[in-house]
Amino acid sequence: MTTKNETSVNTEGELEITRVFDAPRSLVWRCWTEAELLKQWFGP
Amino acid sequence: MGVMELAAPFTLSLPAISKHLKVLERAKLISRGREAQWRPCTLEPRPLKEVADWIERYRELWEERFERLDAVLRELQEPNDSKGRTKGNDNEE
DSSP: OOOEEEEEOOTSSSSEEEEOOOOHHHHHHHHHOOOOHHHHHHOO | OOHHHHTTTTTSSSHHHHHHHHHHHHHSOOOOOBBBBOOEEEHHHHHHHHHHHHHHHHHHHHHHHHHHHHHHHHHTTSSSSSTTSSOSOOOOO
16 A cells, blocks of 8 residues: 655755655656656656 | 753753854844843744745645656556556566
C-alpha cells in the first residue's frame, strides 16, 4: 500500500519529503528518467 | 523575556545563548527592546509564518505530484493494456 508523504526539515535546512510507492524501484526510476512518463506526473 | 529567563531551560552558557539571540535577531525572528541594562526579547511570529507557508506550498506541490506518480505507477503495473502487453515490463531487480 502506498503511504502518504512524510515531510521534515533537516539540520542542513533542506526540506525532505518521503513517500513509499508500491512499485519496483526500477519502474519508479523510469518514471523519473523517461520523458514520456515524467510528463504524466511531474507537471506543476 | 530577558536573557536570563530565556537561558534558564538550557545547559548552554550565557555567552552562547547571547550568540543565538543575535542570530535570531538578525533573522528578524525576535525583536529586542532597550531598557536600561537588560534587553527584553519579543518573538516575532510573522517570519516564522512565512517559513511555514513556504514549506506548505512545496509540501502541497509534491503531494500532488506524488499522487499522480502513484497513479502512473499503478497504471504501468496493470496486467495488460488494450494491446495485450504488460505496460510496465522491464528488467526487475
